[in-house]
Structures are given as C-alpha cells and as structure tokens.
Amino acid sequence: MSERIKEHPILGVQEKGELVxxxxxxxxxxxxxxxxxAAALKAAGVMVHRYTQKEHKPRGIFCAIGRCTDCVMVVNGxxxxxxxxxxxxxxxxxxxxxxxxxxPFDEQ
Amino acid sequence: MKRYDxxxxxxxPSGLSAGIEAAKRGLKVAIFDENEKPGGQLFKQIHKxxxxxxxxxxxxxxxxxxxxxxxxxxxxxxxxxxxxxxGLYQDKEVVVKRGNEIEHFKGNAIVIATGxxxxxxxxxxxxxxxxxxxxxxxxxxxxxxxxxxxxxxxLGSGNVGLVVSFQLEQCGCEVVALVDAAPxxxxxxxxxxxxxxxxxxxxxxxxxxxxxxxECVTGVTIxxxxxxxxxxxxxxKHFDVDTICLAVGLSPMSQLLKMAGCKMEDNPKRGGQVxxxxxxxxxxxxxVFVAGDVSGIEEASSAMIEGRMxxxxxxxxxxxxxxxxxxxxxxxxxxxxxxxxxxxFAPKNRGKAIExxxxxxxxxxxxxxxxxxxxxxxxxxxxxxxxxxxxxxxxCTQNIPCNPCxxxxxxxxxxxxxxxxxxxxxVEGADCINxxxxxxxxxxxxxxxxDEDCGDGTATVTxxxxxxxxxxxGTKGKGLGRDGKVICDAEVVSVKSLKAFxxxxxxxxxxxxxxxxxxxxxxxx
Numbered sequence: 001m002s003e004r005i006k007e008h009p010i011l012g013v014q015e016k017g018e019l020v021x022x023x024x025x026x027x028x029x030x031x032x033x034x035x036x037x038a039a040a041l042k043a044a045g046v047m048v049h050r051y052t053q054k055e056h057k058p059r060g061i062f063c064a065i066g067r068c069t070d071c072v073m074v075v076n077g078x079x080x081x082x083x084x085x086x087x088x089x090x091x092x093x094x095x096x097x098x099x100x101x102x103x104p105f106d107e108q
Numbered sequence: 109m110k111r112y113d114x115x116x117x118x119x120x121p122s123g124l125s126a127g128i129e130a131a132k133r134g135l136k137v138a139i140f141d142e143n144e145k146p147g148g149q150l151f152k153q154i155h156k157x158x159x160x161x162x163x164x165x166x167x168x169x170x171x172x173x174x175x176x177x178x179x180x181x182x183x184x185x186x187x188x189x190x191x192x193x194x195g196l197y198q199d200k201e202v203v204v205k206r207g208n209e210i211e212h213f214k215g216n217a218i219v220i221a222t223g224x225x226x227x228x229x230x231x232x233x234x235x236x237x238x239x240x241x242x243x244x245x246x247x248x249x250x251x252x253x254x255x256x257x258x259x260x261x262x263l264g265s266g267n268v269g270l271v272v273s274f275q276l277e278q279c280g281c282e283v284v285a286l287v288d289a290a291p292x293x294x295x296x297x298x299x300x301x302x303x304x305x306x307x308x309x310x311x312x313x314x315x316x317x318x319x320x321x322x323e324c325v326t327g328v329t330i331x332x333x334x335x336x337x338x339x340x341x342x343x344x345k346h347f348d349v350d351t352i353c354l355a356v357g358l359s360p361m362s363q364l365l366k367m368a369g370c371k372m373e374d375n376p377k378r379g380g381q382v383x384x385x386x387x388x389x390x391x392x393x394x395x396v397f398v399a400g401d402v403s404g405i406e407e408a409s410s411a412m413i414e415g416r417m418x419x420x421x422x423x424x425x426x427x428x429x430x431x432x433x434x435x436x437x438x439x440x441x442x443x444x445x446x447x448x449x450x451x452x453f454a455p456k457n458r459g460k461a462i463e464x465x466x467x468x469x470x471x472x473x474x475x476x477x478x479x480x481x482x483x484x485x486x487x488x489x490x491x492x493x494x495x496x497x498x499x500x501x502x503x504c505t506q507n508i509p510c511n512p513c514x515x516x517x518x519x520x521x522x523x524x525x526x527x528x529x530x531x532x533x534x535v536e537g538a539d540c541i542n543x544x545x546x547x548x549x550x551x552x553x554x555x556x557x558x559d560e561d562c563g564d565g566t567a568t569v570t571x572x573x574x575x576x577x578x579x580x581x582g583t584k585g586k587g588l589g590r591d592g593k594v595i596c597d598a599e600v601v602s603v604k605s606l607k608a609f610x611x612x613x614x615x616x617x618x619x620x621x622x623x624x625x626x627x628x629x630x631x632x633x
Binding site: 005007014036043047057059064066 | 142143144154168170225226235236237238239240241243244247248249250252253254255256278279280322323324574575576611
C-alpha cells in the first residue's frame with residue numbers, strides 16, 4: 001500500500017492544503033484540498049482507476065502530468081476526468097470508470 | 109484578439125529564460141503553459157546541477173526554478189497557467205484552450221519552448237497500474253509528496269533513470285534493480301556511482317520480458333539480450349516489485365512547429381522530430397523561434413541559455429535592440445553554451461564509445477558495465493591520492509563540464525583549471541582543513557574526506573549523505589564498498605548538517621584502516 005512522505009531529506013515537510021473528506025466508489029477517504037485526486041488515491045493505496053472498454057483491463061497512473069489519460073475516472077458524475085491534474089475538493093464523488101461509465105460492465 | 113510582442117509557449121526553464129530576456133528589453137511578453145504550476149521539469153529536480161558558477165552549478169533544480177520565476181515576475185512577464193496552446197496558425201496566431209474556452213492571441217514573435225515528452229517501451233503487462241514513467245515518479249514524490257511505490261525496478265540508465273532511482277531511495281523506496289538493454293550505462297558515472305554504492309544492482313544488456321500481476325504490478329521478469337537485442341534463453345531473473353519505472357528517453361514535443369509549417373527533420377541525435385533551426389533558435393519561419401528540449405534533447409542548463417538566446421533574438425527581430433548588440437550578446441551566450449557542450453557526454457560525442465579521458469586515462473569499464481569504479485581502477489584518477497592526515501579523495505572519473513569543487517576549497521586542495529571538463533586533481537602539498545565544503549559542493553556526490561590511518565588501526569571516511577533518518581553519533585553499522593556490498597563494520601563518528609552544505613549532510617564513519625580506500629557508504633543495522 002502506498003503512503004505519504006512525511007519528511008523529505010531535501011524538500012523537508014511539504015505544505016499541504018486542508019485535510020478534507022471525499023468518496024471513492026462510495027467509501028469515504030481523506031485527502032488534502034488542492035492536491036491532485038490521483039495523489040490522494042495513491043496515498044490511500046488505490047492502484048486501479050478504470051477498466052478499459054473492450055477487454056476490461058485495469059489502468060492507473062502512468063504519466064502523472066495529464067498527457068496520457070490512463071488515470072481518468074468519473075468525478076462528480078463526469079467521466080474522463082484526468083485525476084492526476086484535477087485538484088481535490090471536499091465532498092468530491094470519485095468513481096472507478098468502466099469504459100466511459102461508472103457502472104460495472106455487467107450492469108451496463 | 110489580444111496582441112503581444114512575444115508569445116512564448118511553455119513556462120519551463122527555456123521559456124522563462126526567453127521571457128525574462130525579452131521583457132528586460134522592453135517587449136510585452138506572455139508565456140502560456142498548460143500546467144497548473146510553471147517551471148517545467150525544474151521543480152521536480154532536487155539534485156544539485158552541474159556546470160560552472162555561470163551555469164548555476166551546485167544549485168538544486170527547484171531553487172533555480174524559483175529564481176527564474178522571481179526574475180520573470182520582476183521583469184513583468186505575464187505567465188498564464190492552465191492554458192494549453194492547441195494551435196499555431198498563419199501570421200503567428202496562437203489558439204489557447206483555458207478550461208472549456210478557446211481564446212485567440214497574436215504574437216509579433218513566437219518562441220516555442222514546449223520541451224519533451226517521455227518515451228515508452230512496451231512489454232506484456234506494461235499497461236498494468238504500477239508501470240509509470242520516471243517523470244511520473246518524480247512528480248509524485250517531489251511535487252505531491254506521495255510514494256510511487258515500495259519496491260521499484262527502473263528501466264533505463266540514462267541520467268533520468270539514474271537520478272530518479274536515487275530520488276526514489278531518498279524517499280524510502282527500495283530500488284531492486286536498474287536495468288538497461290544497452291551494454292553501457294548511458295548517464296554520468298557519478299550519478300551511477302551514488303546509486304550503486306547504496307546497494308542497487310545494475311543489469312546492463314538486460315531488458316524486461318514481462319510485468320506480472322492481475323489488477324496491478326506484483327512482479328517483473330528481466331532477461332539478458334544479445335548484440336541484436338534478442339533475449340538469451342536461460343538468463344531470466346525475477347523481482348517482486350509493485351512499481352516499474354520507464355526512463356527510456358525523451359522526444360521533443362514539436363507538433364506546433366510542424367503545424368505552423370516550420371521545416372522539420374527527423375534527427376535521432378536530437379531525439380526525433382525537430383525543427384531545423386540555426387544556433388540561436390531561428391526556425392525557417394521568420395519570427396518563430398525555438399529553445400530548449402523541443403529543438404533537441406539536452407538538459408536544463410543548456411535550455412536556459414538557449415531560451416535567453418531566443419528571447420534576445422526575438423527582441424532584435426522586432427527592432428527593440430540593434431543587430432550589433434544582438435551579436436555581442438549572442439556571442440557571449442554561445443561561449444557559455446559551448447562550455448556545457450564538452451566532454452564525454454557532449455552532443456557531438458553521443459553514440460561514441462569513449463575509451464580514454466581527455467587526459468589519456470583509461471575510462472573505468474566497470475563503471476560503464478556495473479555502475480561503479482572497481483577498486484583496482486580507482487587509483488588511476490588524479491583526484492585519488494594517498495597521504496597522511498585527512499585529505500579529499502575525488503572519485504570523479506569522466507570528463508564532464510563541472511567545477512564547483514575547485515571553488516569550494518579555500519585552501520587550493522582541488523584543481524580543475526580553465527577547461528572545466530578536466531578531471532579534478534587532488535593537489536599535492538595542499539593543506540586540507542577538513543571543512544567538508546568540497547564534499548557538500550560536489551553535485552555528483554563524488555568527493556570523500558579520508559584519513560587513511562588514524563594511528564589506532566582505524567581510518568575515517570566522510571561521505572555526502574542525503575537520506576533520512578540521519579544516523580546518530582556512535583551508531584554502529586556497516587561500511588559498503590563502491591559496489592554497494594557490505595565490506596566491513598563501521599561506526600558513525602559524526603553527522604554534520606550545516607546551512608552552507610545545502611541539505612547535504614556529511615557523515616563521518618570509522619572503519620578498519622584496510623578499508624579506507626574502499627568503504628564509501630554507511631548502512632545502519
């Protein structure tokens with residue numbers, strides 16, 4: 001499971017926004033306001049962001065700078081949101097994306 | 109439609125540098141950057157840069173980034189963030205996407221400073237969560253403070269692979285292997301050495317067979333490749349990892365230039381599709397300039413100089429300065445740039461197998477194959493001498509343009525000379541006062557202070573230490589050789605962290621004196 005870096009030998013303790021709550025697939029998690037959604041998910045140990053449309057294969061962070069779209073999820077009902085560059089806000093509803101939907105494939 | 113004298117695309121080191129030079133000469137400048145924060149890749153670079161004082165050597169990348177931002181602010185450059193330039197059209201019209209809006213701007217001159225994107229290699233399992241670009245690891249660790257993983261395999265031994273491997277270790281990740289299909293380490297020997305001495309094994313002439321796991325990476329298999337890069341049966345090696353980092357090269361993001369009609373070429377030495385431009389960044393389109401990695405993969409120090417050149421050239425193009433001033437300024441910058449483009453890793457030497465240093469000393473083959481200089485090779489180099497009392501041992505064994513060590517010593521113990529690619533020499537007869545400044549100032553972490561014989565059967569070795577937790581005085585542990593293997597017992601004599609050392613702590617360990625010339629890292633047990 002992944003973690004946050006508490007103190008870095010060169011960067012010290014990094015400034016973060018306020019600790020807020022949001023939900024991932026309906027489950028409440030905490031993250032820092034303003035950090036990328038993907039960072040909060042990684043810190044919580046989430047690896048899979050979505051499953052591909054055709055073969056239902058898992059995908060997660062790859063480039064982390066908003067260029068590859070591997071990390072996209074359904075955020076507040078909107079699909080294809082690049083979680084690695086979208087800032088976290090309190091109360092956000094983040095869901096695993098199945099194809100382009102938040103419904104698991106057998107329910108689509 | 110808003111018009112600017114100069115529109116720059118990309119607020120990385122080259123774009124910011126171009127903006128600063130242009131704005132200082134009176135141009136109205138806007139820089140558009142698609143990211144939330146400016147600085148390009150600079151803010152992810154936590155290591156000290158190389159070069160000389162004028163190249164901002166010894167300064168950490170993110171500090172240089174902040175310096176550039178402050179200068180840009182002072183010069184009145186407008187930096188527009190979260191603004192993706194999606195088109196460069198006729199008559200230098202720039203189309204920008206901000207949020208869900210499209211805006212049009214006109215520039216009297218344009219500088220494209222969009223940098224480069226990471227390459228990928230594919231292998232079975234490469235799409236699994238856990239396979240990330242090396243840049244992604246940097247972004248996660250250094251910008252967001254999140255661990256990319258616990259056990260990592262790094263693919264790629266160029267400077268990015270080497271530097272990011274060290275950064276991963278600095279935040280507590282275990283790098284289980286550093287792998288490259290090439291037969292030789294691609295990046296600086298000193299970067300490889302600082303990784304190897306912590307115990308990371310190098311596997312040259314190897315590459316990934318497959319990544320394993322169902323929902324995410326749980327393991328990886330590598331195997332040796334022959335001279336035609338075909339797998340050699342029976343050489344498979346397996347590692348349990350949760351992360352695989354790909355550091356397999358960069359490609360210029362030159363699409364805007366191609367779209368605008370610039371003459372382009374496919375140049376493998378420059379990284380791929382690049383605009384054809386002169387040495388000051390002028391493309392085939394009048395008024396359109398380029399700077400930085402987009403015109404050829406190099407590094408941040410040269411990107412900054414190229415940016416400055418492009419900014420000044422744009423100022424002359426628009427009549428803000430005279431041609432004679434342009435020529436003087438560009439000549440000076442050219443000298444600075446040329447100073448960086450020397451030595452073993454100079455663009456002109458790319459692809460060449462260099463056997464000897466400029467001084468005629470045989471390059472350490474072990475360094476190229478395994479990431480560390482072998483015990484029997486180290487004495488060849490002029491930085492390595494033996495004498496009584498504490499003295500600097502400079503294990504810098506390749507010609508790269510870099511000289512902070514010379515300036516660091518107030519007693520003249522280290523000499524490089526006017527040619528900054530020369531190997532540093534440990535000056536005979538110089539009086540070392542054990543201040544530690546050389547150890548802390550070496551961006552390659554290649555300098556040690558050694559007292560080979562304390563008189564009681566022990567020796568002391570002072571090494572640069574950039575990890576947490578800092579061991580306490582008296583801590584007993586092990587001394588590791590250059591190869592990262594445990595070779596002796598060691599005890600911490602002192603750990604010094606002075607402001608002047610800029611976050612490089614100096615760890616002094618006591619080892620049996622027969623290991624004075626071998627022990628180069630400390631591990632607590």
